[in-house]
Structure formats: structure tokens, C-alpha cells
Amino acid sequence: MTKSSKGKTRIKRVVERDDFQTFLDVLVEKGYRLIGPTVRDNTVTYEEIASVSDLPVGYTDEQEKGTYRLQKGDKPILFGCGLGPHSWKKYLYPASVRLWRARRMEGGFDVQSEAHVPDRLALIGVRACELHAIETQDQVFTDGTYTDPTYQAQREKVFIVAVNCGRVGKTCFCTSMNTGPQAASGFDLALTEVFESNRHYFVVETGSDAGAEVLSAIPNHPATDDEIRAGESVIAETAAHMGRSMDISGLKALLYASYDYPQWDNVAARCMTCGNCTMVCPTCFCSTVEDVTDLTGDTAERWRKWDSCFTMDFSYIVGGSIRSSAKSRYRQWMTHKLATWIDQFGTSGCVGCGRCITWCPVGIDITEEVRAMRAESKSKPDAGMGRKKKHENA
Ligand code: SF4
Ligand code: SF4
Incomplete structure (x- = not known):
């Protein structure tokens, strides 16, 4: 038993x-x-x-x-x-x-x-x-x-x-x-x-x-x-013999405080915004809706399709994309997975399956990125506090 x-x-x-x-x-x-x-x-x-x-x-x-x-x-x-x-x-x-x-x-x-x-x-x-x-x-x-x-x-x-x-x-x-x-x-x-x-x-x-x-x-x-x-x-x-590890203690707070960390520029320089990480991720759920018609205009269909926060169109509203840079899109994805998801659903959006690491064509590794954020937080405690300070002053 x-x-x-x-x-x-x-x-x-x-x-x-x-x-x-x-x-x-x-x-x-x-x-x-x-x-x-x-x-x-x-x-x-x-x-x-x-x-x-x-x-x-x-x-x-x-x-x-x-x-x-x-x-x-x-x-x-x-x-x-x-x-x-x-x-x-x-x-x-x-x-x-x-x-x-x-x-x-x-x-x-x-x-x-x-x-x-x-x-x-x-x-x-x-x-x-x-x-x-x-x-x-x-x-x-x-x-x-x-x-x-x-x-x-x-x-x-x-x-x-x-x-x-x-x-x-x-x-x-x-x-x-x-x-x-x-x-x-x-x-x-x-x-x-x-x-x-x-x-x-x-x-x-x-x-x-x-x-x-x-x-x-x-x-x-x-x-x-x-x-x-x-x-x-x-x-x-x-x-x-687990292949990797991620220290999740205080991770939500770390990500909320890291909005302006230079590390986001570092990852953006490598990220191709291909969206592979979101397609292979077993928890990612974003979708879009597409309407199609035939050439005669007699029939129309509406389809729901997987989408990704890494596309420009995903955050397009009234004349522009809210997240137009690779930096803002990677930051959105990782912050949602590991921080805002917890506020939304009460759990992390990451289950540690490792697919996004294996299938990223340029080898971006979410566990390494978390380590880099932690290191940055220790070496420059104020580096990522831009949003917090703005928020506090608001
Ligand atoms: S799979 Fe890698 S390169 Fe593609 S969007 Fe995700 S992090 Fe960027
Ligand atoms: S390791 Fe986490 S973020 Fe990456 S694909 Fe698996 S569940 Fe998604």
C-alpha cells in the first residue's frame, strides 16, 4: 500500500x-x-x-x-x-x-x-x-x-x-x-x-x-x-538525478521587482520571438479568433486558434502593438508564467517540464534566466525597481 x-x-x-x-x-x-x-x-x-x-x-x-x-x-x-x-x-x-x-x-x-x-x-x-x-x-x-x-x-x-x-x-x-x-x-x-x-x-x-x-x-x-x-x-x-533546478522562493516578488532589469535586454538580444516556447508549453492557453469567408461571400466561418504572446499581433490594439519589442514580450511571458499566474490562478504557470528549454532554437533556458535575475537583484538591488518606484510615487 x-x-x-x-x-x-x-x-x-x-x-x-x-x-x-x-x-x-x-x-x-x-x-x-x-x-x-x-x-x-x-x-x-x-x-x-x-x-x-x-x-x-x-x-x-x-x-x-x-x-x-x-x-x-x-x-x-x-x-x-x-x-x-x-x-x-x-x-x-x-x-x-x-x-x-x-x-x-x-x-x-x-x-x-x-x-x-x-x-x-x-x-x-x-x-x-x-x-x-x-x-x-x-x-x-x-x-x-x-x-x-x-x-x-x-x-x-x-x-x-x-x-x-x-x-x-x-x-x-x-x-x-x-x-x-x-x-x-x-x-x-x-x-x-x-x-x-x-x-x-x-x-x-x-x-x-x-x-x-x-x-x-x-x-x-x-x-x-x-x-x-x-x-x-x-x-x-x-x-x-533531476536535470535542472529552479529556486522558486520569493520568485513572484523578484519578478515583480525586476521590471527594468538589464537582464531583459540580454535575453531579448537572443530571443527570436518565434513563439516555440509557448507552443510546446503544456499550460500556455492564449488564442486568437479568425474569420474566413469563401470567394463568393456566401459562407463564413469563425475559427479559434492557438496564439502566442510572442507575436506582434497578439497585443495589437487601436493602431499599435502594446508589446512591440522582444524584451517586452519575453518579459511578459516569463512574468506571467512565474508571477502574475499565481495572482490569477493561485499556482505557478510553470510545471517544470523543460519543453521550452529543449525546443527554444537559440537555447534560452528559463531556469538560467531566473538565476540571472536573482544575481542581478543581489548585485544591483535597485536596478529593477523602476516600476515599483513609479508605482509608489503615483
Ligand atoms: S522559443 Fe526561444 S527564441 Fe523562440 S520566443 Fe521562446 S525564448 Fe524566444
Ligand atoms: S518548463 Fe514551464 S514554462 Fe517551460 S514549457 Fe514547461 S511548463 Fe512551460
Whole structure:
């Protein structure tokens, strides 16, 4: 047995690797489309899968700032790869959604809202930091004054199979953000993959009634003390070798005080404002709306699409962009992630997944930027106080 983060005692069971296909088959029999990690375009992305062989069996990845490389290892581990460029928001909050269609009729237009009927999805291999990212987007889309109906409808139809990380990425810093590497809540089933010289199995924790029902349909047995210890040591080993760290103590105050720090000029000199960091980030949620018409003007459509605070258009109002410089856009992004998000939603907007570090084409590293801000704050305590002083004098 084990205790979850909420103190609830959970019983652990074991599923052998040889029964993993049966596990996937049971989910399909229950009407779920399986979405999981698979190798595509030399990366691991989240796509529809049908069998164990679609998983990145035996692959590992090497990640560093601005660098991602897949390689084939010598062990047939199913979940040996870390995070790729895709996150689950691809399915819960799609990059492009049609909101309505209008057709010209006699005397006007007939406008029809798009009825989204989501599939039941089983998300296979959701990591602990990603569970926190989903929880963060739940707050944005379903917990506030307004609910996003498309997000909510899909969210209600997912079955989540979490996987505790057994290998750490060099750009990960989930331990700093208290989001991993062990899944604590928000899943239906959580797996820890254990690969030994003569055995390959999963220690399974149940997080919901739906999870218990699926587990009861596949061969399993109660975990022994040795099996539980083996699973725990996989997670402990991962936590002990975390690739990066970020000191989050007083971070919100630091960023609020750093508005005029010269370090923003330093990062702006490197940032290409490509927006990659926002596209790969599992919590970023900004969108724009585009209207399109056909050439005859008889039909029109409105689409919601992912947008990024790194584009000029994003802050364009009445004749100009509010954030016209790279400096102002990077500052907006990082300050929102690590400071204003806390005021808005009560949590950090960063879960420490490291994707923005890996996929930044020029290798800008949010953990290094925080360190640089701290150093600047210590060496020039008044350097970033412009806004505060103006504010105080106002
Ligand atoms: S920080 Fe990197 S990924 Fe983000 S906009 Fe700048 S160059 Fe692109
Ligand atoms: S800011 Fe970077 S490290 Fe943090 S959640 Fe987003 S992509 Fe991951």
C-alpha cells in the first residue's frame, strides 16, 4: 500500500509486461481511442496508437537546451523516453477549432454553432508534470466565471493512464516545481515501469473507480513488498538525478521587482520571438479568433486558434502593438508564467517540464534566466525597481 499526496491509502498491484497489450485492448473494448507516445519525425509525439509496438519501445532521448535526439537503447522499455514537443493540450485544447459557420440566406445569414462531440480518449503515458499542467488548464477553462465548452466536453471523456518517470530529462525541473516525478493525483491509473534482468512489469496504482474497473479486467496481482520497493526506487532514482533546478522562493516578488532589469535586454538580444516556447508549453492557453469567408461571400466561418504572446499581433490594439519589442514580450511571458499566474490562478504557470528549454532554437533556458535575475537583484538591488518606484510615487 502507499499514501497518495492527499493522504489516502492506495493499494498497489502488478501487471506483467506481457499483459500490457491486453490492457490496451480492454481500453479499446470500453470504447476509448488510445492516444500515446510514438516515434514520428525523429521525435516522440502523442498520436493515436493501436498496440504496444506503436509505443517508442527501447528508445531513449537526449535533451539539452535547443537540442533533442532520439536513440535506440538496449532495453525494451516502453516508456523510457521523456517528453517530446507535444503535450496533451493538443487533444484537450486543440490548436484549431471551428466555432461557427454562417451561410447566406435570403434576407440574411443562417449562423450555426459548431457542435463538438468529443471521442472518449485514453491518454497513455501522462507524466506527473503533465497531470499538473492539465490541472492548470482545468483552472483556466472550467473553474472560472466562464467555461470553455469544447475543453470541458473533451475533458469529461478522458481516461488518464499516468506513468511515473523512470528516466530524467536533462531539461526537467519538476522537483523544483513540486510537480513530479511521481504522479500524485488526477489519474485513473498510474504505472511505474520496472525492468529487471529477468522480469519486466508495472506497479499499478488506482486513482478512480473507472481505473479500478479497467484494472479488474486484466491479469494482475497484489504487489509484494519487493515489487513496491522496486517501483519506489525507480522514482527515487529519477528524482535524485533531476536535470535542472529552479529556486522558486520569493520568485513572484523578484519578478515583480525586476521590471527594468538589464537582464531583459540580454535575453531579448537572443530571443527570436518565434513563439516555440509557448507552443510546446503544456499550460500556455492564449488564442486568437479568425474569420474566413469563401470567394463568393456566401459562407463564413469563425475559427479559434492557438496564439502566442510572442507575436506582434497578439497585443495589437487601436493602431499599435502594446508589446512591440522582444524584451517586452519575453518579459511578459516569463512574468506571467512565474508571477502574475499565481495572482490569477493561485499556482505557478510553470510545471517544470523543460519543453521550452529543449525546443527554444537559440537555447534560452528559463531556469538560467531566473538565476540571472536573482544575481542581478543581489548585485544591483535597485536596478529593477523602476516600476515599483513609479508605482509608489503615483
Ligand atoms: S525564448 Fe526561444 S522559443 Fe521562446 S520566443 Fe524566444 S527564441 Fe523562440
Ligand atoms: S514554462 Fe517551460 S518548463 Fe514551464 S511548463 Fe512551460 S514549457 Fe514547461
